[in-house]
Amino acid sequence: xxxxxxxxxxxxxxxxxxxxxxxxxxxxGKEIKNREQFHTHVAKNLxxxxxxxxxxDSLYDILSTDFSGGxxxxxxxxxxxxxxxxxxxxEALVQTxxxxxxxxxxxxxxxx
Numbered sequence: 001x002x003x004x005x006x007x008x009x010x011x012x013x014x015x016x017x018x019x020x021x022x023x024x025x026x027x028x029g030k031e032i033k034n035r036e037q038f039h040t041h042v043a044k045n046l047x048x049x050x051x052x053x054x055x056x057d058s059l060y061d062i063l064s065t066d067f068s069g070g071x072x073x074x075x076x077x078x079x080x081x082x083x084x085x086x087x088x089x090x091e092a093l094v095q096t097x098x099x100x101x102x103x104x105x106x107x108x109x110x111x112x
Contacts, residue, residue: 023071024071024072024073025044025045026044027076029075029082030076030080032081032083039055042059056093056096060096060100063097063100064100068091070107072078072110073109074111076096094109096099
């Protein structure tokens, strides 16, 4: 998993200037309080369709197939987010976005 994370960060840095023109969503562990707020924040900032189900499966589906906008999804204070949402959930969340980014090269994941 570490190699994939490092790859995502390096790839994200390489394309960050290009993708910044398309949009960035910041997921700050200090600001996100629960899973519902996370999904609402992402859906609003990435302009997801109304049918977004606010689950990890739904997040993957939207990002990998229905989402055509190029963007950076940037996590800050990941350890704080893990404390709030649960470590296993956040690891699954990051993996979900990484998997979607493999299927949709317009998605870039950055971890701080």
